[in-house]
Amino acid sequence: MDTNTKVHHGHNIKRLREMLGIKQDTIAFEMNITQQSFSEIEQKEVIDEKVLSKVADIMKVPIEAIKNMTDETTINYINTFNDVVTNNNGCPFSYNSNCTFSPIEKIVELYNEKIELYERMLKDKEAMIEKLSGDKK
Structure with missing residues (x-):
């Protein structure tokens, strides 16, 4: 300058x-x-x-x-x-001109993570119920 x-x-x-x-x-x-x-x-x-x-x-x-x-x-x-x-193939504000992920795959990935979290929460709930039931005996 x-x-x-x-x-x-x-x-x-x-x-x-x-x-x-x-x-x-x-x-x-x-x-x-x-x-x-x-x-x-x-x-x-x-x-x-x-x-x-x-x-x-x-x-x-x-x-x-x-x-x-x-x-x-x-x-x-x-x-x-x-x-x-x-000029970035749909990736706004990106200096990389090629998107490296599929939006559909990301949605599926997030959905699967949600299911896994839900299943863990159910297991934790069942374990808590079992523990509390055992305490009453």
Whole structure:
């Protein structure tokens, strides 16, 4: 990045937030601050690393996107982001262009886990009943 280029962290957060369709009050809620306080963050040229990290996590963007974004890089970032989102064979926000699992198989797997849990609970219940019946004798 050109060292003469000024980066405004707050403006970058605002740009990314608007591109992603996230409202200020949503991020403010996640950060446990008021919407007005978050608005003030968006006005700051330089933002503390800890705050930047938290905002980046909430918006699910790399912190570098906020720290290094300029007018030129904004366009490149948007294009790259859109390419990743739209060209990934149905796996949203994935950098791996091939899904490695079948949704149907996952549903079956979860169903089988549910059945196993239910059977264990029944066995535990029967054991508890047997134990309590034995205590009465």
